[in-house]
Amino acid sequence: MRSTTAAALTLVSGAHAFWRMPCRTETGVARMDPIVDPGQIADHVHTIAGSGNFHMESTYADLTAEGACTSCAVTQDHSAYWTPALYFVYSNGSSVIVPQIGGMLAYYLYYMDNVKAFPEGFQMLAGQRDLRSFNGSFPDEPLSSWPQEPDDQKWLSQRALGFNCLNYGATAEPSLYRHELPEKSYMDANCKDGMRLEIGFPSCGNGELDSDDHQSHVAYPNLVKEGKCPEGYDIHYPFLFFETIWATNKFAGEDGEFALSHGDPTGAGYHGDFIMGWESSDFLQKALDTCQNQSGRIEDCALFDIQEDSKADQCSFEMPEVLSDEDVMSIQDGIPMGVPMQYGPADATKYPCVGRDGHSEPTKSAKSSKPSSSASDYGLLSKASSALFGDDDSKSSEGSDKASSYGSSTASDAEVAAASITASPSIYDAVDSSSANIVSTKTVTENGEVVEIAIEEVDMTVTATASQAADDKYRRHLHNHKRHGGARL
Numbered sequence: 434m435r436s437t438t439a440a441a442l443t444l445v446s447g448a449h450a451f452w453r454m455p456c457r458t459e460t461g462v463a464r465m466d467p468i469v470d471p472g473q474i475a476d477h478v479h480t481i482a483g484s485g486n487f488h489m490e491s492t493y494a495d496l497t498a499e500g501a502c503t504s505c506a507v508t509q510d511h512s513a514y515w516t517p518a519l520y521f522v523y524s525n526g527s528s529v530i531v532p533q534i535g536g537m538l539a540y541y542l543y544y545m546d547n548v549k550a551f552p553e554g555f556q557m558l559a560g561q562r563d564l565r566s567f568n569g570s571f572p573d574e575p576l577s578s579w580p581q582e583p584d585d586q587k588w589l590s591q592r593a594l595g596f597n598c599l600n601y602g603a604t605a606e607p608s609l610y611r612h613e614l615p616e617k618s619y620m621d622a623n624c625k626d627g628m629r630l631e632i633g634f635p636s637c638g639n640g641e642l643d644s645d646d647h648q649s650h651v652a653y654p655n656l657v658k659e660g661k662c663p664e665g666y667d668i669h670y671p672f673l674f675f676e677t678i679w680a681t682n683k684f685a686g687e688d689g690e691f692a693l694s695h696g697d698p699t700g701a702g703y704h705g706d707f708i709m710g711w712e713s714s715d716f717l718q719k720a721l722d723t724c725q726n727q728s729g730r731i732e733d734c735a736l737f738d739i740q741e742d743s744k745a746d747q748c749s750f751e752m753p754e755v756l757s758d759e760d761v762m763s764i765q766d767g768i769p770m771g772v773p774m775q776y777g778p779a780d781a782t783k784y785p786c787v788g789r790d791g792h793s794e795p796t797k798s799a800k801s802s803k804p805s806s807s808a809s810d811y812g813l814l815s816k817a818s819s820a821l822f823g824d825d826d827s828k829s830s831e832g833s834d835k836a837s838s839y840g841s842s843t844a845s846d847a848e849v850a851a852a853s854i855t856a857s858p859s860i861y862d863a864v865d866s867s868s869a870n871i872v873s874t875k876t877v878t879e880n881g882e883v884v885e886i887a888i889e890e891v892d893m894t895v896t897a898t899a900s901q902a903a904d905d906k907y908r909r910h911l912h913n914h915k916r917h918g919g920a921r922l
């Protein structure tokens with residue numbers, strides 16, 4: 434039993450509607466990317482959520498196929514959501530995946546008018562994987578001084594990345610505040626609860642389902658989340674925003690560095706992928722039109738069928754044979770699989786992809802049939818915070834009761850404490866509240882909306898036991914083996 438007081442930014446009025454889709458566990462962690470590298474091994478590791486029918490060539494039809502599960506809470510959502518994984522590289526050169534806490538949240542926010550559903554077959558990529566430096570000012574210039582025209586999409590996409598330093602005991606940082614990973618020493622000193630990685634997707638579309646670079650059929654409006662769309666990009670999609678939390682705090686005091694799986698220690702090349710996999714575009718449209726409760730809770734949308742966490746948790750994809758021996762959780766030589774670290778500031782260059790086009794394996798990494806300690810922590814941590822994700826009510830003091838009712842079977846107190854997991858409600862309102870922190874009230878008003886922010890203290894209680902988490906993990910492990918005998922753990 435553990436009580437935590439968290440400072441929560443709470444939206445009081447004037448917010449646009451939104452909902453947040455919890456995808457509490459990943460369906461897998463693997464070198465797959467059906468958008469960028471269809472049909473072949475991807476050149477870096479992704480953490481993937483959503484439809485269980487995910488493979489190297491997944492399409493809308495595959496993701497939504499009869500009988501496919503989803504790791505997201507709403508059963509009508511079989512979309513695929515993925516981002517690079519985060520690693521910690523010890524000074525001796527070996528690396529482990531940073532435990533991910535609570536899976537992923539995919540926000541659907543309505544910043545613009547006349548929001549249209551993503552069509553069936555729609556997919557997109559956000560971010561620029563080759564970037565290794567953010568050359569803008571920190572913090573961002575006030576929105577009022579941003580370009581009035583959305584001409585420079587590269588400039589905008591850099592500002593659609595966020596590396597949020599989590600410390601639930603302090604005032605929450607706004608979303609999309611920092612556009613690079615901070616120094617490790619800064620994280621050690623300040624980010625006591627880990628880092629939240631954020632990426633916002635372009636929400637202006639030209640009507641195409643995809644494009645050669647998987648980006649140019651969509652564009653950011655001039656203020657990233659909202660504002661003016663470029664000419665020819667007149668369709669307004671929801672502002673899709675991913676959050677993933679990583680227990681970087683677990684490595685406080687350790688000598689080494691963090692790096693994203695594409696060899697990026699800076700974070701500037703963070704990116705995300707999305708394949709629309711809703712039951713139908715019509716259904717998503719209906720949800721966008723009717724699910725406008727300010728709470729953002731999926732429970733407040735009558736259209737959504739919500740599955741139990743335990744069910745969502747069982748959803749994993751089948752590991753392709755060619756990847757089934759790959760241990761992407763813990764390896765001896767750098768980050769998997771032979772991806773070179775590229776520090777910038779110049780753009781990263783292409784590197785050979787191990788296992789593809791005749792490129793051979795790097796030095797064999799330590800493989801074991803049992804999960805490594807980091808891998809099992811990984812599961813426990815995900816579990817621990819999964820439960821917390823059930824509590825979305827950040828607005829009121831009822832929060833504390835709710836949190837305890839959800840947090841009944843996760844990880845031990847020690848594990849919870851070790852990961853410094855707290856039920857920070859700021860996670861949920863971060864996007865909206867950030868507009869008040871980033872933007873002055875004046876600017877917001879100039880842009881046609883009035884937003885007010887209040888800071889309130891919310892007490893959260895987490896109750897947890899270790900054995901059940903271990904059991905759950907064991908079951909999940911068996912389940913994975915039953916499906917493909919693969920090396921997901």
Ligand SMILES: *[C@@H]1O[C@H](CO)[C@@H](O)[C@H](O)[C@H]1NC(C)=O
Pocket residue numbers: 523525526527765
């Ligand atoms: C490198 O250091 C880490 C942390 O001390 C340790 O867990 C790991 O086994 C070491 N790797 C090698 C190859 O010695």
Ligand SMILES: *[C@@H]1O[C@H](CO)[C@@H](O)[C@H](O)[C@H]1NC(C)=O
Pocket residue numbers: 726727728730733
């Ligand atoms: C909106 O959400 C709040 C908080 O979850 C809930 O109490 C209320 O009943 C919801 N309103 C509607 C119309 O669903």
Ligand SMILES: *[C@@H]1O[C@H](CO)[C@@H](O)[C@H](O)[C@H]1NC(C)=O
Pocket residue numbers: 564566567568778779780
């Ligand atoms: C940032 O500056 C470095 C060094 O001058 C340069 O190589 C890099 O391309 C710049 N990045 C951007 C996004 O302008």
